[in-house]
Amino acid sequence: MDPAQFFSASRVVIVAGKGGVGKTVVAGALARAASRYGIATTILEIEGRCSVASSFGAPSFGYDEIELVRADKGAGQATIRGRTITPDLALVEYLEDHGLRRVARRMAATGVLEVVATATPGIKDLLVLGKVKQLEQTRRSDLLVLDAPAAGHALSFLDAARVLHDTAKVGPIHHQSVEVLAMLRDPARTQVMLVTLAEETPVNELIETAYRLEDQLRVSLGPVIVNSVLPALAGIDRDPAELLAAALPDAQLSSLRAAGQWWSTRYARQREELERLAEALPLPQIELPQLFSPTIGVEESIQLSDALIRGVTQLDG
Amino acid sequence: MADVVDGAKIIVTTGTGGVGKTTTSAAIALHGARSGRRTIVITIDPARRLADAMGISATANEPSRVDGPWAGELYALMLDTKGTFDTLVTRYATDETQCRRILENGFYKNIAGALSGTQEYMAMEKLHALAESEEYDLIVVDTPPTRHALAFLDAPRLLTRLLENRIYRLLMAPRGLVRAVNNAAHLFIRQITRIVGAEVVDDAIAFFRAFEGMEQGFTERAKTMIELLRSDDTAFVLVAAPRADTVLETKYFVGQLAASHINVRACVVNRMAPVFGAVRAKATKGLPHRQAVERLRDAAVAEEAHVTDLIDGLGDIAIERVPMLASDLHDLEGIAAIEALLFGAPTGRSGPPAK
Numbered sequence: 001m002d003p004a005q006f007f008s009a010s011r012v013v014i015v016a017g018k019g020g021v022g023k024t025v026v027a028g029a030l031a032r033a034a035s036r037y038g039i040a041t042t043i044l045e046i047e048g049r050c051s052v053a054s055s056f057g058a059p060s061f062g063y064d065e066i067e068l069v070r071a072d073k074g075a076g077q078a079t080i081r082g083r084t085i086t087p088d089l090a091l092v093e094y095l096e097d098h099g100l101r102r103v104a105r106r107m108a109a110t111g112v113l114e115v116v117a118t119a120t121p122g123i124k125d126l127l128v129l130g131k132v133k134q135l136e137q138t139r140r141s142d143l144l145v146l147d148a149p150a151a152g153h154a155l156s157f158l159d160a161a162r163v164l165h166d167t168a169k170v171g172p173i174h175h176q177s178v179e180v181l182a183m184l185r186d187p188a189r190t191q192v193m194l195v196t197l198a199e200e201t202p203v204n205e206l207i208e209t210a211y212r213l214e215d216q217l218r219v220s221l222g223p224v225i226v227n228s229v230l231p232a233l234a235g236i237d238r239d240p241a242e243l244l245a246a247a248l249p250d251a252q253l254s255s256l257r258a259a260g261q262w263w264s265t266r267y268a269r270q271r272e273e274l275e276r277l278a279e280a281l282p283l284p285q286i287e288l289p290q291l292f293s294p295t296i297g298v299e300e301s302i303q304l305s306d307a308l309i310r311g312v313t314q315l316d317g
Numbered sequence: 318m319a320d321v322v323d324g325a326k327i328i329v330t331t332g333t334g335g336v337g338k339t340t341t342s343a344a345i346a347l348h349g350a351r352s353g354r355r356t357i358v359i360t361i362d363p364a365r366r367l368a369d370a371m372g373i374s375a376t377a378n379e380p381s382r383v384d385g386p387w388a389g390e391l392y393a394l395m396l397d398t399k400g401t402f403d404t405l406v407t408r409y410a411t412d413e414t415q416c417r418r419i420l421e422n423g424f425y426k427n428i429a430g431a432l433s434g435t436q437e438y439m440a441m442e443k444l445h446a447l448a449e450s451e452e453y454d455l456i457v458v459d460t461p462p463t464r465h466a467l468a469f470l471d472a473p474r475l476l477t478r479l480l481e482n483r484i485y486r487l488l489m490a491p492r493g494l495v496r497a498v499n500n501a502a503h504l505f506i507r508q509i510t511r512i513v514g515a516e517v518v519d520d521a522i523a524f525f526r527a528f529e530g531m532e533q534g535f536t537e538r539a540k541t542m543i544e545l546l547r548s549d550d551t552a553f554v555l556v557a558a559p560r561a562d563t564v565l566e567t568k569y570f571v572g573q574l575a576a577s578h579i580n581v582r583a584c585v586v587n588r589m590a591p592v593f594g595a596v597r598a599k600a601t602k603g604l605p606h607r608q609a610v611e612r613l614r615d616a617a618v619a620e621e622a623h624v625t626d627l628i629d630g631l632g633d634i635a636i637e638r639v640p641m642l643a644s645d646l647h648d649l650e651g652i653a654a655i656e657a658l659l660f661g662a663p664t665g666r667s668g669p670p671a672k
Contacts, residue, residue, distance in 0.1 A: 021335060051562045103508045234605060248600065252601070256606035260609060266641075292613070
């Protein structure tokens with residue numbers, strides 16, 4: 001598939017996955033990949049600890065937008081921006097926009113947001129999604145990449161609009177939920193990209209999340225991004241002694257054997273998991289390589305975005 | 318590590334998501350049972366296969382016994398948040414009418430089912446109940462993944478904090494009184510009503526009226542729970558992975574715990590790249606096996622820098638590094654493998670199966 005077409009298929013991409021699978025890193029790589037095709041992208045972080053900043057060698061950012069990568073028209077490179085969205089600030093903004101400035105101030109001062117949030121679960125999520133929708137409509141960026149909360153929470157986060165739509169029949173909450181749902185359910189506007197590792201637990205969780213997102217929420221799902229896939233090493237499953245021309249000290253030979261066994265076992269397990277995933281969930285998979293680096297900086301992020309683009313190219317149009 | 322676990326009555330594992338907290342908790346509990354103690358592990362959301370292996374289900378909310386070749390006893394319990402909350406209300410309500418009024422209230426259902434922090438809160442309530450029952454020698458609590466270490470520390474205060482909110486006090490007063498006492502507050506409540514709807518506000522008022530008389534008990538239990546967590550019998554075990562972002566978050570956790578006078582007694586770093594002996598012979602150049610050895614070693618060296626960064630701030634506590642296994646087994650065998658890595662092979666210590 002043509003990457004330019006792929007990355008401009010929807011205006012909002014929500015990146016979701018279980019904790020520890022690297023969805024923030026994937027969000028960064030996705031923004032990088034899209035911007036290379038001239039698509040101006042903004043990364044939205046929700047939980048306020050914007051760890052995506054390291055993918056761009058940038059300092060952490062807040063509610064105010066910052067530029068992470070500058071546009072370079074000659075090279076076809078579009079800008080990448082980053083910002084966070086917090087429910088409290090989104091609420092204050094929402095109320096102010098609706099002529100309720102005094103209420104907003106008072107709600108913030110008395111801690112009553114907590115009260116309202118308790119009485120109406122999902123309202124914080126709806127506020128965040130409402131802000132995403134508002135940003136989407138300004139068209140300041142071509143693409144918004146939303147780094148969603150960890151999986152279990154991602155479901156209730158995205159489902160908030162539907163639940164509130166069903167419970168609040170009138171008033172501003174109802175109105176907001178109608179508009180947010182319209183955004184989430186339109187494939188030209190929103191797409192959810194699920195991230196996993198090629199391991200049993202995250203794969204199980206992903207399958208469950210995917211079906212619930214499709215059945216309950218009726219959002220459109222993009223390809224599954226499989227992070228940290230062990231690269232294939234040809235011949236790793238063979239006995240190293242057979243591949244050697246000369247004899248080797250015992251210690252070195254057993255070290256080679258042990259490493260070979262570890263690698264080929266883990267590789268085989270990963271392939272099994274990905275096959276199981278493919279059987280359970282008819283979505284294309286894009287694999288990102290295990291980088292063997294505990295830090296994801298600019299260099300690693302570029303490697304991952306390259307792999308993502310390669311993966312997209314291999315998708316059926 | 319064995320000293321920490323053997324010397325504690327309660328172990329709380331804490332850390333960010335995806336670092337293997339549940340497996341680590343299960344391995345610690347297995348060690349407890351193998352040391353001859355009556356042990357229970359409370360988990361929040363175990364992988365399906367682990368849950369099956371331990372014979373636990375979400376609906377029971379009761380300990381289930383795991384049989385095996387250990388001298389002590391092993392029980393596992395999967396936390397049912399709503400069920401635990403219902404039990405609490407039933408137990409502490411002054412009469413049946415109060416109990417029913419609360420359980421049927423829409424606002425209560427929201428709190429019990431979906432309010433963030435409720436899961437942590439109920440994990441602590443369950444811990445408290447099990448500790449009070451004195452039925453177990455060792456209780457291992459696997460905390461829910463969270464970005465805030467204090468979510469479960471604050472949890473016991475969750476309800477009392479809501480109850481102490483001035484707005485609630487106003488909501489709880491009879492409507493006529495509100496109008497007489499505070500017109501501005503009434504206007505404010507009306508504005509909130511306009512935003513969230515009258516039903517929500519009415520439910521909230523009804524809930525807090527129904528709850529009257531029970532706050533005291535909740536406040537007192539919250540205090541006892543915090544004391545329990547700070548006591549010498551309780552050991553916190555930090556679980557981490559050797560990635561830069563995880564280490565950063567874990568360090569933030571440690572700071573929060575220290576500020577609440579909770580000491581971390583051990584740290585388990587899971588998913589370390591395995592290290593195999595060096596291979597230098599020229600003949601091995603270009604061999605995939607040698608590539609594997611070297612890539613894993615480079616990864617391990619890079620990871621160690623982050624582990625050092627993490628443990629430098631932890632003082633003199635037990636540190637365990639657990640390599641990433643070739644195959645992640647989420648069954649008893651897999652847990653036993655992790656247990657062996659954490660505590661050494663269980664030779665000589667395992668006794669005959671408990672009756």
